[in-house]
Amino acid sequence: MTTELEARLEAALAPAAISHELELVAVELAGAHAQPILRVYLDRDGGIGLDEICEANEWVSALLDETEPFDGPYTLEVSSPGIDRPLRKLADFERFAGSTATLRTRPIDGRTRFTGTIESVQDDVVVLDVDGEPVRIPFGNVRNARLKGEVDFEQAKGGCER
Secondary structure, X not given: OOOHHHHHHHXXXXXXXXXXXXXXXXXXXXXXXXXXXXXXXXXXXOXXXXXXXXXXXXXXXXXXXXXXXXXXXXXXXXXOOOOOOEOOOHHHHXXXXXXXXXXXXXXXOOEEXXXXXXXXXEOOEEEEEEOOEEEEEEHHHEEEEEEOOOOOHHHHHOOOOO
């Protein structure tokens, strides 16, 4: 679930991300109240590189200096969403249909965790194939969702030559 502060920061950062031809994937607040950590996840079609992350760190910092979201010091982390990308919007589920995802939800038939293949989005319902059975999860019941990244270790092993 997104906090009020995370939602405000997303609203402030999203237009700047678009102007830099990036997608603001998510803003997450972590850490203790006295030492908050603000994580800003950015992406673009084809992936985002280290140079774009470094450039983004500068404009994100400048924008945060203007909005002053915290009373004291905080840590800013700007990065790509990584292999376990958060899914925050219905459009994310549509975009990654066919991918495996892990969802934490409000209780649905006694369950709060689901892992399966995203089949589709129908109105405001995410349809997940869980062990060969379609499970309909109202988007409003999703508390947290991420892609379940998979690494092909055989392919990775041969990727670097020495």
